[in-house]
Amino acid sequence: MLNLDIARIFDEIADILELKGENPFRIRAYRRAARTIETLTQDLKVIAERGGVDELKKIPGIGEGIAKKIVEIAKTGDCEKHRELMREVSAGLLELLAIPRVGPKTIAKVHRELGINSVEDLEAAAKAHKLAELPGLGAKAEENILKGIEQYRGYKGRVLLSNALPYAESIVNELKKLDAVGRITIAGSLRRMRETIGDIDILVVSKRPKDVMDAFTSLEGVEDVLAKGETKSAVIIRGINADVRVVDAASFGAAAHYFTGSKQHNIRIRELSVKKGLKINEYGVFRGEERIGGENEEDVFKSVGLAYIPPELREDRGEVEAAKENRIPKLVAISDLKGDLHVHTKWSDGKNSVEDMAKSALSLGYEYIAVADHSPAVGIAGGLTEDEIAERQEEIDEVNTNFEAEGTQFRVLDSVEVDIKSDFSMDFPDAILKDFDVVVGAIHTKFSQDRETMTNRIIGAMENPHVDIIAHPTGRLLGKRDPYEVDMEKLMEAAKRTGTVLELNSFPDRLDLNDLHCKMAKEYGVLVAISTDAHDAPQMRDVIRYGVATARRGWLEAKDVVNTKRLEDMRKVLKG
Numbered sequence: 001m002l003n004l005d006i007a008r009i010f011d012e013i014a015d016i017l018e019l020k021g022e023n024p025f026r027i028r029a030y031r032r033a034a035r036t037i038e039t040l041t042q043d044l045k046v047i048a049e050r051g052g053v054d055e056l057k058k059i060p061g062i063g064e065g066i067a068k069k070i071v072e073i074a075k076t077g078d079c080e081k082h083r084e085l086m087r088e089v090s091a092g093l094l095e096l097l098a099i100p101r102v103g104p105k106t107i108a109k110v111h112r113e114l115g116i117n118s119v120e121d122l123e124a125a126a127k128a129h130k131l132a133e134l135p136g137l138g139a140k141a142e143e144n145i146l147k148g149i150e151q152y153r154g155y156k157g158r159v160l161l162s163n164a165l166p167y168a169e170s171i172v173n174e175l176k177k178l179d180a181v182g183r184i185t186i187a188g189s190l191r192r193m194r195e196t197i198g199d200i201d202i203l204v205v206s207k208r209p210k211d212v213m214d215a216f217t218s219l220e221g222v223e224d225v226l227a228k229g230e231t232k233s234a235v236i237i238r239g240i241n242a243d244v245r246v247v248d249a250a251s252f253g254a255a256a257h258y259f260t261g262s263k264q265h266n267i268r269i270r271e272l273s274v275k276k277g278l279k280i281n282e283y284g285v286f287r288g289e290e291r292i293g294g295e296n297e298e299d300v301f302k303s304v305g306l307a308y309i310p311p312e313l314r315e316d317r318g319e320v321e322a323a324k325e326n327r328i329p330k331l332v333a334i335s336d337l338k339g340d341l342h343v344h345t346k347w348s349d350g351k352n353s354v355e356d357m358a359k360s361a362l363s364l365g366y367e368y369i370a371v372a373d374h375s376p377a378v379g380i381a382g383g384l385t386e387d388e389i390a391e392r393q394e395e396i397d398e399v400n401t402n403f404e405a406e407g408t409q410f411r412v413l414d415s416v417e418v419d420i421k422s423d424f425s426m427d428f429p430d431a432i433l434k435d436f437d438v439v440v441g442a443i444h445t446k447f448s449q450d451r452e453t454m455t456n457r458i459i460g461a462m463e464n465p466h467v468d469i470i471a472h473p474t475g476r477l478l479g480k481r482d483p484y485e486v487d488m489e490k491l492m493e494a495a496k497r498t499g500t501v502l503e504l505n506s507f508p509d510r511l512d513l514n515d516l517h518c519k520m521a522k523e524y525g526v527l528v529a530i531s532t533d534a535h536d537a538p539q540m541r542d543v544i545r546y547g548v549a550t551a552r553r554g555w556l557e558a559k560d561v562v563n564t565k566r567l568e569d570m571r572k573v574l575k576g
Helices: 001-018 024-038 044-056 065-078 080-088 093-097 104-114 119-127 141-155 161-176 209-217 250-260 264-275 295-304 319-324 354-363 386-406 450-464 488-500 514-523 536-540 542-555 567-573
Strands: 181-187 200-206 224-226 232-237 240-247 277-279 284-287 289-292 338-343 368-374 411-419 438-442 499-503 530-531
Touching: 001 024, 001 044, 001 065, 001 080, 001 093, 001 161, 024 065, 065 080, 065 200, 093 104, 093 119, 093 536, 119 141, 119 319, 119 488, 161 181, 161 209, 161 240, 161 542, 181 250, 200 209, 200 250, 209 224, 209 232, 209 240, 209 514, 240 250, 240 319, 250 264, 250 277, 250 284, 250 289, 264 277, 264 319, 264 450, 284 295, 319 338, 338 354, 338 386, 338 411, 338 438, 338 499, 354 368, 354 386, 354 411, 354 536, 368 386, 368 438, 438 450, 488 499, 488 514, 488 530, 499 542, 514 530, 514 542, 530 542, 536 542
Parallel strands: 200 240, 338 368, 368 411, 411 438, 499 530
Antiparallel strands: 181 200, 224 232, 232 240, 277 284, 284 289
16 A cells, blocks of 8 residues: 555645646656556565665656655655645645646635635635636636536545555455454445445454454554444545444345445345345345345345346446346456557657557557557647657567567557547548558547537547547546536447447546446447556556446446457457
């Protein structure tokens, strides 16, 4: 868990430096280090203790200054630079940084000019139209800030799946070390793999619950013990509420079902049980006073005449009816994937070479990747020029030739993430697009266009004969940016008509398409690409699980996902 703590500390340092208007290169260094660290599989504490600064500097994106701070955090839990900056800025001002649509420069300005120190101060000033009077803001900025505050409050208290899951898994792994622990599982919305969660729920079977409670409340990273009982305890760990409950072995399956399903799903199961003269609760399946099942989750479903329903589907979205008729789909799994159709390299804003990304994909058992570096319109990403396209093609050809010479069945596809511009044109002309193996169309600018315009903008790209995939189709960033206005039904119709694939971007703050849109795509017969949008090799490995989880929540099977197909079959499906 230390890796995630270090990443959080570096993000907070970057936030405060940005708030103070300091050197953008220093800010980017901390941000880059945070992104690298949160996807590392190696334990930084082990590396720091084994080799210190010199060993840490071998990690891409970690310079000497950052390495020294990692060593300090590994030893003490924090670093002096972070403590120093936290003393300089109030907690209220830091909270403002979490509001979507409000950048550090704006926060610095309103703090300086109006003495604003909290979300409440900012909201009051916006409603009183005081912000509109400041140079560089105006009425539109005021409107956006109020929308951002509303969005922030909607997400407040919720945590991204990608933040909560590693902590939950770490808790489970630590508790498993106890000989007092028998069966153990994550429960709640986290087990359903919702994109954001409120807290972490864990169920344990143990004959010595006191040992479990003592170990849980003493875990590294526990900031506060909210409650400690004989069979249930609650803590705040790394800013997230976490509960552990000890249950009897005979009740484990019933409890896992009860504490995993959504409220409406559980109501449906209870209704079925009543019709059969049964009672189902967290303690088991009962006929009168006799417990007739509950040790395993299958007992619950079997008792009411249902096929087993995977945790991701327990949302009352038709899964009960499907289970009655034995129509529960065989959900897509990571092992079904044959490749990744959206990764970046050093040719735009990625960290690794084409060869590095290819070898990483090969280690995952993939047969192909599409290297989809940006087109020039995304200026901050250092998009490809026409000359660079040819140079990158030479590198791709060389990598592919080397694989062929080794007898390795793997292919790097020449691809591009081309911007769909606000005037409906593509950032590269057709004469260039036609030569790519895979063309991924994406929107990165002018998110505020109205619903009809944005819908037609995307459909126009779909109708381009060279555009194969639409990346992150709604443009959302969880907790930071709402989806842009778009008619998803019309997009689905157009995708079906044109044979365009829609991307499920696995990046944890995107998960775009979301689960409901994945289910819609399945119903329309539109294929989905589960891609990572990875900007370095570790990301390709680490974030795909979140995309696959979202696909599973959307009822997708391997047949619904284009990159579960072998290379030649996949290429036949794409328009190119």
